[in-house]
Amino acid sequence: MDIAALLAAVFDPQILLTILIATLYGSFVGAMPGLTATMAVALLVPFTYFMDPVQAVAAIVATTTTAIFAGDISGALLRMPGTPASAAYVEDSYALARGGEARTTLFVSLFSACIGGVVGVLILATATPLLAAIASNFSSDEAFWLATLGLSCAVLVGGPSVPRNFASLFIGLAIATVGIDVAVGHPRFTFGLQDLYGGISFIPAMIGLFAISELLREAGTRPDLSLGKLVIEPLGTAIRNATRRMRANWRGIGRSSVGGTLIGALPGAGADIAAWIAYAVARRVSKTPEKFGTGHYEGIVNAGAANNAGVAGAWTPALVFGIPGDSVTAIAIGVMLMKGLTPGPNIFESDGLLIQTLFGAFLLANIVMLFTGGLAVAVASWILRVPRAILMPSVLLLSMVGAFAIDGSVTSLWITLVLGVLGFAMVRADIPIAPAVLGVVLGEVVEDNFMVSMMKAQGDLTGFFSRTPAAVLGTITLIVWAALLWRSGRELVRAFRTDDTARNANP
Amino acid sequence: MDGGRELLTGGVLMVGGVAMFVTALGFPVIPAMAYGPGLFPKIVAVGLFLSGAGIATEGIVGRGAALKERLEVLPILLLAALIVAFILALPWLGFHIAGTLVLIGAILIFRGSWLTAIVFAPIATVLVHMLFYNVLRVPLPWGLLLPIAW
Numbered sequence: 001m002d003i004a005a006l007l008a009a010v011f012d013p014q015i016l017l018t019i020l021i022a023t024l025y026g027s028f029v030g031a032m033p034g035l036t037a038t039m040a041v042a043l044l045v046p047f048t049y050f051m052d053p054v055q056a057v058a059a060i061v062a063t064t065t066t067a068i069f070a071g072d073i074s075g076a077l078l079r080m081p082g083t084p085a086s087a088a089y090v091e092d093s094y095a096l097a098r099g100g101e102a103r104t105t106l107f108v109s110l111f112s113a114c115i116g117g118v119v120g121v122l123i124l125a126t127a128t129p130l131l132a133a134i135a136s137n138f139s140s141d142e143a144f145w146l147a148t149l150g151l152s153c154a155v156l157v158g159g160p161s162v163p164r165n166f167a168s169l170f171i172g173l174a175i176a177t178v179g180i181d182v183a184v185g186h187p188r189f190t191f192g193l194q195d196l197y198g199g200i201s202f203i204p205a206m207i208g209l210f211a212i213s214e215l216l217r218e219a220g221t222r223p224d225l226s227l228g229k230l231v232i233e234p235l236g237t238a239i240r241n242a243t244r245r246m247r248a249n250w251r252g253i254g255r256s257s258v259g260g261t262l263i264g265a266l267p268g269a270g271a272d273i274a275a276w277i278a279y280a281v282a283r284r285v286s287k288t289p290e291k292f293g294t295g296h297y298e299g300i301v302n303a304g305a306a307n308n309a310g311v312a313g314a315w316t317p318a319l320v321f322g323i324p325g326d327s328v329t330a331i332a333i334g335v336m337l338m339k340g341l342t343p344g345p346n347i348f349e350s351d352g353l354l355i356q357t358l359f360g361a362f363l364l365a366n367i368v369m370l371f372t373g374g375l376a377v378a379v380a381s382w383i384l385r386v387p388r389a390i391l392m393p394s395v396l397l398l399s400m401v402g403a404f405a406i407d408g409s410v411t412s413l414w415i416t417l418v419l420g421v422l423g424f425a426m427v428r429a430d431i432p433i434a435p436a437v438l439g440v441v442l443g444e445v446v447e448d449n450f451m452v453s454m455m456k457a458q459g460d461l462t463g464f465f466s467r468t469p470a471a472v473l474g475t476i477t478l479i480v481w482a483a484l485l486w487r488s489g490r491e492l493v494r495a496f497r498t499d500d501t502a503r504n505a506n507p
Numbered sequence: 508m509d510g511g512r513e514l515l516t517g518g519v520l521m522v523g524g525v526a527m528f529v530t531a532l533g534f535p536v537i538p539a540m541a542y543g544p545g546l547f548p549k550i551v552a553v554g555l556f557l558s559g560a561g562i563a564t565e566g567i568v569g570r571g572a573a574l575k576e577r578l579e580v581l582p583i584l585l586l587a588a589l590i591v592a593f594i595l596a597l598p599w600l601g602f603h604i605a606g607t608l609v610l611i612g613a614i615l616i617f618r619g620s621w622l623t624a625i626v627f628a629p630i631a632t633v634l635v636h637m638l639f640y641n642v643l644r645v646p647l648p649w650g651l652l653l654p655i656a657w
Binding site for chain 2: 047050161162163164166167169170171173174177181183184186188189212215216217218219220221222387388389390392393394396397398400401404405408410413414417420421424428429431446447450451454455488491492
C-alpha cells in the first residue's frame, strides 16, 4: 500500500471537513435525549447520497463514533441516556454529576470512548485483511451460509426473547421480498404499485424505522427535561481529574476495548450490548463491586470504552462478509451498495485504497472527537436547553425531505410512514429492530444465493455442505441453531415453572 | 399474569404469515425450474407464523413482559395524521407551504407555543429549502408557489 497516497486520501481537505462536521453533528444528535446514534445515521443517509463513497463512509463513522460518546451527556445530566449504548452506566454518571463532577464524568467518558475507538479501529484494520484472504474464494454455498449465520447470530444475541428476535428477522426478510423476484422477474407483494417493483427503497425504510418510529414514541411522552440545580466544575479541574481516573483504570480500559470490539463484531450485537457486557464483567472482576451503580468511575470507564470499540468491531463482518454487525453498519452497507461498492472479501482487492482510507478516517474521527466532544461537554448544559418542541418537528421535516430527496417520489414518503408505524409497533411489542434491519439488508443476498445453490444442488440439501468451507460454515450455523433451540426451550421451561410457583403462591 | 399484548403481537404475526403464504401460492411456477419466485416468500411466511406462535405461547404460559412505559395516545395519532396530511398535500401545496404547515402542527403536538410555531416554522422551512435546493440541488416541489419559484 502506498502510504503517501493513503495520507493524501485521508488528509484530503474535503474528508477532514466532513469528519469535523460529522463529529459536531454526532455530538449534538447523540446528546439529545430521544435522538439516537442510529437515528443520526439514518438522517445522514440522504446527504451521503450526494457525496463520494469515501466521504460518505467517513461521515457515517464519524457521526456514529461521536454520537455513541455524546449519549453520555444527557445520561449524566438528565439521567436519560441519549443513545441506548449509554444506558448501562447511566446511574453511575448521573450520581457523579449530581455530586458536582458532571464534567469530570463526561471527560472520563470521552477519553474512554477515544481509547476504545482507537483500539477497535486498530483491531479492525489488522483483522479484516486476514479474514478477507480466507473468504476470497467463497462460492454461493458459503455466501448463503455466511448470510444465514449472520442472521441466526442476530437472532441469538438480539434481545431477551428468542421468538421476538425471530419475528424481527422474518419481518425484515418479508420486507426484502417486496419487488420483482430475482429468478424470473415476477412482481411480489407490490399491491399493483409500479413504484414498488424495485423493492422497498432503502433510505426511506431506514428513516421510517429509526426516525419516524422514535418521533411517534416521543410524541406520546412528557419527559422531565429540567436540569435542576447543577454545580459544574471548571474545565481544567475536570480534565485533570478525568486523566487521573483514567490512569487508575488502565487495565479495565484495555480489557473492555478488546472485548467491546469482539462483541461488536458479532452480527446483531452492537455498541449497547458491548457496553452492558463490559459493565457486567467489570463489576464481576472489581474489588468493589458494591459501588457499581452508585456513582463509580470503574463501570463508566469500562462500558464507555467498550461501546466505542464495538462501533469499530461492527465493521469487521460488514466489510469482510457484507454482514452488518449492527443497525448502523446495516445502513452503511446499504449506502455502500448505492455507491456501487459491494462489501465482501473482494473489496479489499478492488478498492484497497478506499478501505485503507476508511480505516484512516475512522482513526481520525476518534481523535477529532476529543476536541468536538470536549466542546460538547463544555457547552453541554446549553445543548440540552434546545426545546423539544423545536427539535422534534425539525427532525420530522428533515426525515420527510430526506426520504423524498432520493427519487422525488411520494411513494418514498409512504414507505417512510408505513415503516415508521411498523417500527413503533415493534418497539411497543418489545420486538428488537436490529434483526429486522439485517433481514432487510441481507434478504436479497440470502435469497439469491439460496436459489443458486438450490438449483446447483437440485434440491439435495447435502449439496450445501459439499465444499469444505461451506461445510464448516454450515456446521457453525447449525450449532447456532441448536443454541437457539436450547435457549428457547429453556425459556419455555422456566416460564412454566415460574407460572406454577406464581399460581401456588396465590391460589 | 397479563399476556394480552403477546397474544395480540403473536396473532398479528400469524395472520400476516398466513396471508403471505397464500399470496405466494399464487406466484407463477416455471415448468422447467423446480424452484420459483414463491419458494423464499413461503419460507419467510412460515417463519413469521412460527415466531408469532412462539410469542403467543409466551403470553399463554405467563411470560408476558410488563409494558415499559405508558404513552399518551392522542398526540401519537395526531402526529401520524399530520404526516399523512403532509404526504397528500405535498405535490399540490408544494414544499414551502406544506413544510411550514407540518412544522406548525408538529410544534403544537410537541407542546410548543403558537408564537414558537409561527416564528420558527417558516424560518426552518427556508433553511431546509436552502440545504436541499441550493446545496444538494434536490428539486423540491413548488406546488402553488410555482409562479414565484426562483
